Structures are given as structure tokens and as C-alpha cells.
Amino acid sequence: MRRPAPRAGAVRTSEVVSVAHSDPVGRVDEAAASMLEALFTQSPIGLHLFDTNLRVLRVNTATPFMRNASLDDLRGRRVRDVYPLVEEDAEALLREVLDTGIPVRQHMVRAHGEGDEPQERTFEINALRLEDPHGKVLGVGVSAVDVTERERAHAHTKLLDAVRGNVGRTLDPAVTGEELSATLVPEFADIAIVEVVDSVIRGDDAPLAPLPTGTLVVRTAFRSAHPRPPEAHPVGDVRCLAGPTPFTQALADLRPRLERLGTATPWLAADPALAEAIRSSGAHSLLVVPLTLRDAALGIVSLYRTEDSPAFDENDRVLAVEVATHTALCIDNARRYTHEHTIAATVQRRLLPRRPEAHAWLETAYLSLTGADPGAWYDTTALASARTAIVVGKVAGRGLNAAATMGQLRTAVRSMSAFELTPDELLARLHDTANRLAAERAHLPYGDPLRHEELRADCAYAVHDPLTGVCSMAAAGHLTPLIVRPDGTVSAAAAAGPRLGSSDGTPFAAVEIDAPAGSVLVFTSDPLLTSYLAENPGPLAAPSDYADRPLQDLCDALVYAIPAGMGVHDAAVIVARAQDFPSNRFAAWPIDAAPAAVAEARRRTRRQLAEWNVDDETAYDTQLIVSELVTNAIRYGSPPLELRLIHDRSLTCEMRDAGSAAPHLRHAGTVDEGGRGLFITAQLAQAWGTRFTPPAKTIWAEQTLSGANEPDSLP
Numbered sequence: 153m154r155r156p157a158p159r160a161g162a163v164r165t166s167e168v169v170s171v172a173h174s175d176p177v178g179r180v181d182e183a184a185a186s187m188l189e190a191l192f193t194q195s196p197i198g199l200h201l202f203d204t205n206l207r208v209l210r211v212n213t214a215t216p217f218m219r220n221a222s223l224d225d226l227r228g229r230r231v232r233d234v235y236p237l238v239e240e241d242a243e244a245l246l247r248e249v250l251d252t253g254i255p256v257r258q259h260m261v262r263a264h265g266e267g268d269e270p271q272e273r274t275f276e277i278n279a280l281r282l283e284d285p286h287g288k289v290l291g292v293g294v295s296a297v298d299v300t301e302r303e304r305a306h307a308h309t310k311l312l313d314a315v316r317g318n319v320g321r322t323l324d325p326a327v328t329g330e331e332l333s334a335t336l337v338p339e340f341a342d343i344a345i346v347e348v349v350d351s352v353i354r355g356d357d358a359p360l361a362p363l364p365t366g367t368l369v370v371r372t373a374f375r376s377a378h379p380r381p382p383e384a385h386p387v388g389d390v391r392c393l394a395g396p397t398p399f400t401q402a403l404a405d406l407r408p409r410l411e412r413l414g415t416a417t418p419w420l421a422a423d424p425a426l427a428e429a430i431r432s433s434g435a436h437s438l439l440v441v442p443l444t445l446r447d448a449a450l451g452i453v454s455l456y457r458t459e460d461s462p463a464f465d466e467n468d469r470v471l472a473v474e475v476a477t478h479t480a481l482c483i484d485n486a487r488r489y490t491h492e493h494t495i496a497a498t499v500q501r502r503l504l505p506r507r508p509e510a511h512a513w514l515e516t517a518y519l520s521l522t523g524a525d526p527g528a529w530y531d532t533t534a535l536a537s538a539r540t541a542i543v544v545g546k547v548a549g550r551g552l553n554a555a556a557t558m559g560q561l562r563t564a565v566r567s568m569s570a571f572e573l574t575p576d577e578l579l580a581r582l583h584d585t586a587n588r589l590a591a592e593r594a595h596l597p598y599g600d601p602l603r604h605e606e607l608r609a610d611c612a613y614a615v616h617d618p619l620t621g622v623c624s625m626a627a628a629g630h631l632t633p634l635i636v637r638p639d640g641t642v643s644a645a646a647a648a649g650p651r652l653g654s655s656d657g658t659p660f661a662a663v664e665i666d667a668p669a670g671s672v673l674v675f676t677s678d679p680l681l682t683s684y685l686a687e688n689p690g691p692l693a694a695p696s697d698y699a700d701r702p703l704q705d706l707c708d709a710l711v712y713a714i715p716a717g718m719g720v721h722d723a724a725v726i727v728a729r730a731q732d733f734p735s736n737r738f739a740a741w742p743i744d745a746a747p748a749a750v751a752e753a754r755r756r757t758r759r760q761l762a763e764w765n766v767d768d769e770t771a772y773d774t775q776l777i778v779s780e781l782v783t784n785a786i787r788y789g790s791p792p793l794e795l796r797l798i799h800d801r802s803l804t805c806e807m808r809d810a811g812s813a814a815p816h817l818r819h820a821g822t823v824d825e826g827g828r829g830l831f832i833t834a835q836l837a838q839a840w841g842t843r844f845t846p847p848a849k850t851i852w853a854e855q856t857l858s859g860a861n862e863p864d865s866l867p
Contacts (some may be wrong), residue, residue: 190698195485198275198296200507201282201704204289206231206246224726235261248251248280262301272462274303308471311340315475318484325353327593328482329373332453336475338377340468343433346373348443348451348483350390355490358448362404362571366392370450376433378458383574384429394423396770398440403449410469411438427721430456437463441472496526503559505531510540511800513618513733516702519710519725527554527609528677528724529562533569536841536852538618538800541569544631544726545611545652546839553602559757560589561609561652572843575613575626576662582611583628586653609652612675614645616667618733619798623667628652630679634686638670642689644682645673669732672706678723684714703729737764737800743793743807745786753782753795757805764799771856773836774805777853780833781807784851790814802838803855808848815842815851 192199192212199212208226211234222311226234231242242261249256256279257302260698262274269291275296282290319331336344352358359367373390385391393399397419398409409415413436420427430438430526435456443451457464458814464472511518511533518530527547535541543565547557564585566580584589590607597603610629625633625646633645645665650656666671672692675681685692693709707727740759761771778795785793789809796806834839837853844850 163864166339179780181668188293189609195214196293196298198298199693199859200294200296201291202231202246202294203291204249206243206292207302208234209291210691213758217266235263237261246294246355248277249281249292250289255280260299273298273300275299275839279288293619304467308467311335311471312474312478314328314339315478319479320485323486325483325486325490326370326372328479328486330375332475332479333373333375336455337375340471341439341453341459342378342458343435344373345371345457346451347371347393347454347481349449352450352483352487353490355492355494357489358445358484358487360447360449361406361442361444361449363400364448367598369393372451377434383427384423385409387526387820394426397422398438399454402442402724406442406444406447406449408442408469408473409438409467410464411440412436413438415652416689434458439464439469439472441469443476445480445484450480492551492609493526496550496552499552499555500526500529500558503555503562504529509534510728511538513538513800513848514540514542514728515539515703515730515731516542516726517707519707520723521729526551527558528678528722529558529568529632530724530726531562531676532726532728533566535569535615536572536804536839536843536854537804537806537850538798540616540728541617542614542673542675542726542728543569544633544675544677544724545609545628546631546724548608549605553605557589557607557609558665561586561611565611565613570752570841572841574662574844575615575624576649576660578650579611579626579628579660583652585649607653610677610679611652614673616673616728618729618730619738621666621668621730622664623673623730624662624664626662628660632682632817633681634674634692635665636672636674636689636692637666638668640689642686642692644686667730669730671730673726673728673730674710675726675728676723677725681714681725682725685710688713703727738796738798740794741784743785743795745789745793746782746790747786749786749793750779751780754776756795757797758798766803770803770857774855777805777833777836777855780830781805781851781853784815784830785811788815801857803857804852805855806850806852808850810848812844812849 153752167695181653191197195212197212199210201209201211201735203209205229207230229245235242245256245259248254256277259277259279261275261277263275274665276299277296279294282293284290289553291351302764314335315332319327321331321734322328325348329348333344333348341802347369349358349363350370353370353372368390369392370560371385371387371391374383393403395401398411402409413420413430420430425511433456435458437457439455441453441455442449443453453462454473455472459551504516505584507518511534516532520528528545531541531635532543543562545565547554547556547561549557561582564582565578568581573581586609588694593602593605593607610631612625612627612631612633612635614623614625623635623645626649627633627646628649629649629651633646635645636642638867643670645659646663649660650658674682674685674692678686692706710725710727739754739756741753743753754775757775758771761774782793785807788811789807790811792810794808795809796804797807798804830840834855836855838856840851842849842851
């Protein structure tokens with residue numbers, strides 16, 4: 153008679169019997185029975201036999217889970233009455249094996265262990281349906297292996313990986329605390345609180361343990377698995393820790409504390425608000441871990457488990473220390489960044505102008521978005537002849553090195569602007585300066601990180617002339633200024649040249665654009681911001697609306713118009729608005745190339761100064777300056793000649809001619825009959841210089857006016 157094939161996973165007794173009959177000695181059945189008995193009495197692997205009603209037939213009492221159990225007490229009892237499983241329907245699982253014959257392999261279940269405070273254990277079980285030789289179902293056989301330590305190690309490794317991947321992604325100590333609490337709850341704790349020493353938040357060195365009396369801590373993070381968790385102190389609260397408590401003790405000796413919480417916890421009296429929050433949350437276990445690095449205390453992490461969660465144990469303490477060590481490193485990195493950023497920002501504030509320096513005919517306002525990058529700078533310089541120079545730039549890199557390089561370049565620009573250079577020539581010389589600074593970096597010690605950092609910078613430089621309504625501009629890199637004319641049209645104003653410090657030998661090009669009264673000029677250190685404003689003018693499209701309002705209103709309108717997610721982080725911005733130069737404060741006359749023209753120039757000057765109510769002493773000095781400048785132009789210059797007087801906050805005399813020869817100051821000897829013209833001019837004037845504006849050159853001299861001589865119409 154042919155027997156039916158056994159189902160998958162079923163075990164038949166005939167297999168043992170057939171092996172015994174094939175043994176000529178007849179000892180296999182005896183050995184098999186002995187092996188089964190040894191497994192049920194000595195093996196650490198749990199063996200469990202259940203009948204078809206899932207009642208206990210036999211168990212391996214040598215397994216740790218059943219070590220103190222009596223077989224007589226267990227036989228005949230159901231699964232749910234014998235095994236203290238945690239949230240696991242074992243009967244349903246085994247019933248499915250009985251019904252289908254499909255075995256269960258490597259299934260994880262959790263159960264409470266032994267002891268007064270039973271710890272949760274994890275078991276890996278395999279379940280097989282048992283059948284007799286005729287295919288009749290006899291019950292279920294289950295093997296169980298305690299894998300608590302293996303699973304705990306796996307969970308700890310997984311948690312550490314999550315902490316290393318999620319904590320410290322920013323350089324903000326407060327955000328680092330939030331990242332830590334989000335990673336630990338609910339996987340490791342039900343409530344997580346992070347508190348950081350206040351001086352660490354501000355970027356100062358962390359105090360050495362034990363903390364001095366009165367040390368302030370800031371609560372940077374609080375997270376709970378409860379929908380509405382009780383909170384003793386809100387996030388952002390700055391306070392002294394009440395003591396003595398496990399928190400103050402952990403910050404004193406930098407050792408973690410593992411506490412059981414209950415009604416008889418004496419240290420809770422030191423902080424009644426905390427005691428009430430613990431009672432309301434149902435917390436029963438507390439793990440306090442200091443955030444420490446090199447014997448310094450950066451803060452503290454407080455972890456709670458509540459209600460049905462198992463209490464923290466020694467393994468949890470070891471894991472929490474590893475987590476806190478990584479977090480402390482991240483917070484210290486953030487502290488170092490904050491410290492360096494504070495120094496760089498301080499240096500930047502000292503190197504940048506406190507208020508705009510410009511003539512009244514070009515109103516200017518400075519703007520920093522989110523605290524300008526330490527490498528960004530802006531500046532305005534009042535030049536001769538009522539002109540104003542505007543510059544904005546940005547040095548590549550961050551931190552103190554970028555701020556220092558920015559200061560060097562800004563000083564170089566301000567110094568060179570006094571030499572009346574055109575924008576393209578000034579940038580060419582600034583480019584040479586940047587290359588020399590880069591060469592100095594190449595000679596730094598090999599261990600200095602600045603040696604390996606390229607010096608690159610962008611810069612835009614412009615000069616506005618209110619007498620002609622023309623603005624001359626040049627740019628290094630991609631900092632293109634914008635001009636908004638009175639009709640509302642917005643356009644880019646300068647072509648991009650090579651970046652400062654680069655090896656590109658392309659010459660810089662200057663462009664001249666009309667900037668009549670009412671025009672608005674916008675200079676930014678962020679090309680992305682410039683591009684956005686060019687494509688979305690927003691408030692720039694109608695600058696006439698701001699004609700009678702403070703220019704700072706326009707700056708604020710620009711900030712409000714920038715989308716939050718556009719990607720503009722730090723930017724230095726200058727906004728300038730051109731104004732009319734009064735025609736009655738400017739005079740110009742053509743001069744004949746003849747000696748008699750000198751006397752005529754003095755007469756015209758005298759009449760004009762009288763109309764401007766300039767005092768006699770200043771007028772006399774001005775006539776001497778005019779005589780020397782006109783004489784010099786007739787003798788050494790080339791026609792056409794033109795004399796100009798500009799009555800601004802200072803009085804400027806300009807002599808223009810078509811010659812290319814530049815005059816220089818001489819110290820004439822005692823018997824010399826000439827050579828004293830420019831020397832006299834330099835003595836009488838506050839400043840003088842030469843400006844080349846092809847096809848002509850201009851020699852100018854500027855005199856300081858007293859308050860009584862300043863024009864009343866100046867704004």
C-alpha cells in the first residue's frame with residue numbers, strides 16, 4: 153500500500169523507525185531517544201511540544217525562560233497561560249501552522265523575563281507541524297533561541313548610525329539638540345530634553361567641570377512621544393539648574409546617572425515644576441547623560457521612559473554615552489563656528505563704513521541681508537567735482553580669512569580712488585593687488601590651510617557725475633549693477649570682466665550709462681539676487697514712488713520682495729538715487745589760448761563768487777588758484793580750454809584742456825622765475841589732482857567752505 157507523501161514542514165516518526173530497523177546493531181532508536189531526552193533537559197535552545205489544542209505536552213526546562221518552571225505545573229496549560237509574551241498573539245501564529253502545515257522560521261517574539269523587575273527578552277522561534285506516519289496531525293513543535301543581546305546590539309548599532317547621520321547636519325547648537333531629540337524619540341526614549349550651557353550657545357569656551365555656581369543653561373530641545381506632553385520649562389528657557397539633582401551631579405563629575413522615579417524620590421523637591429511634569433507624564437525611569445568634551449561641560453541630555461516602556465538598564469547607559477559623545481562633538485563644532493563667525497563679523501563691522509559717504513547729489517543707503525557674509529563689502533567715496541564712487545564686492549571663502557582679505561581689497565580701492573582712475577583702470581590695478589596677495593598666500597607655511605585656498609573676488613566699481621548725469625562702471629566677475637531710470641525701465645549696467653585674482657588676462661571694460669535725476673542704482677554682492685531683481689523688478693519698477701521718501705524704504709521693499717526659498721543667503725547691497733545738481737551752483741567758460749585770458753578768467757571768477765556770497769578771503773585764494781591753473785593750461789596744454797567752478801559743500805576749480813601731459817608739483821629754486829604754480833595751488837587748496845577723461849584732461853583744486861559759505865539749497 154502506497155503511503156501519502158508528507159506535507160512540507162511536517163515531521164514523521166517513521167523516519168526514526170526506518171533508521172532504527174536498518175541498523176544491524178539495533179542501537180539507533182536508543183541513541184535517538186537519548187538525544188531527544190538530552191535536548192529536552194540540557195540544551196539551551198528552548199524546545200516546546202504542543203498538542204492540537206495548543207496545550208503544553210513537554211518543554212525544555214533548561215532554557216533560561218523556563219529554568220525555574222516545573223513540567224508538571226506546565227503540562228496541559230495553554231500557550232497564553234504559560235508564556236508572558238508582549239503584544240504577540242502566539243496562539244494565532246501556531247494555529248496557522250497547524251491548519252496550513254507551513255512552518256514558521258526565524259520569527260521574532262518578545263516576552264518578559266524572570267525576576268522582581270522582569271526585563272523584556274527577544275526570542276527567535278521556529279514552529280513545525282508534527283504528523284504521524286499516516287499523516288495525522290499530532291501537534292506543533294517549537295524551538296526558541298534567546299537573541300536578546302544580538303537584537304539589542306543590532307538596535308544600538310542602528311540607533312548610533314541614525315544619530316551619526318541625522319545629528320550635526322548644521323552648525324547651530326539649538327538645531328543639533330532638536331536633531332538629537334527627534335532621533336531618540338520614540339526609538340530609544342519616550343521623552344528627550346537637551347540643555348546647553350549658555351556660553352556655549354554664544355560661541356564661548358565651555359566651562360570646565362564642575363560648573364561654577366550660577367552657570368546658565370538653555371533648553372534647546374524637548375520632544376515627547378505623548379500627544380500633549382507636560383513640560384516643566386519651555387524650549388528657549390534660560391535658567392540655573394536646581395540642585396542637588398542628578399542633572400547638577402552629572403555636570404559636576406561628568407558621569408551619567410540612571411534613576412528610578414517614584415513618589416519617594418527626594419531630589420525632586422529641588423524642582424517642583426519638574427516633579428509635577430514627571431508625575432503627569434508617568435515617567436518611571438530617567439537617564440541623565442552629560443555632554444562633555446575634554447573635561448568641559450557643554451550641556452546635558454535627559455531621557456525618560458514612561459508608562460509601559462521598560463526601564464533603562466546598563467546597556468542603555470552605555471549607548472547613551474556614545475550618543476552624547478557624538479552630540480558633544482557636533483555642538484562643539486557649532487560653537488567653534490559661532491565663535492569664528494562672531495570674530496569675522498566683528499572684523500567686518502570694523503572694516504566697513506558705518507554710514508554712507510557721498511555727495512548730496514547721489515543719495516545712498518547700505519543694506520545687509522541676513523548679516524552679510526564676512527567676505528562681502530560695500531563702500532562709497534566722495535570724489536572731487538561733486539562725483540561719488542560706489543563699490544561692492546565679495547571675497548570667496550568664509551570666516552576670518554575672508555574678512556581680512558576683504559579689508560585689504562577695500563582699503564586698496566579707497567586708496568586708488570583718490571588717484572582719479574577710471575573704473576576699468578582701477579579694477580586692473582586692483583586685479584594686480586589681488587594677484588600679489590595670492591602670491592603671499594603661496595609662501596605661507598605648508599600646514600596653513602590658507603596656503604591651499606585660492607584668492608578669488610568679485611567687484612563692481614562705478615563713478616557717478618551729477619553734472620553730466622553719467623555713471624561710468626566696470627565689473628570684475630559677475631557683479632552687474634542695475635539701473636532703474638525714471639520711466640521704470642530696468643537694465644544691467646556693466647559687462648562682466650575676469651575675477652580678481654584669476655589668471656585670466658582679459659582686459660576690463662568700462663561702460664558709460666545715462667543716470668539722470670530720479671534714476672536708482674542697485675549694487676549687490678550676490679549675482680543671484682541681481683538676476684532676480686532684473687527679472688522681477690518689483691518695487692524697482694516705479695522708483696518715482698520713492699522720490700520724496702527715505703531711501704531706506706526702498707531697501708526694505710527689496711528685502712520684502714525676495715522669495716524665502718530663492719537661495720539668497722548673505723549679500724551686501726547699496727541702493728543709490730541720483731538727484732539734480734542745481735544749475736546756479738555750476739559755471740563754465742571757454743578760455744582763449746592767449747595770456748590775456750588769465751585776467752578775464754579772474755574777473756569772471758570774482759563775479760561768480762560774489763553771486764555765491766563767498767567771503768573775500770576765500771574768493772582771493774580762488775582767484776590765485778584760477779590764475780595758476782589757466783596760465784598752466786595756456787602754456788603747456790592744448791586747445792580747447794575750459795574753466796569750471798562748482799559750488800558744492802566745497803568749492804572746486806577745474807581747468808580742462810586736450811593735452812595728454814600730466815603736470816607735477818615742483819619745488820622751484822630761489823632764483824627760478826617759474827615752477828611755482830602748482831605749489832601755490834597745493835598750498836591754497838585742500839586737495840588737488842589730475843583726471844583724464846579722453847579726449848581731455850582735467851586739473852582740479854578743491855577748497856573747504858565755511859558754514860556761512862555753503863549753499864542753502866543743498867539737501
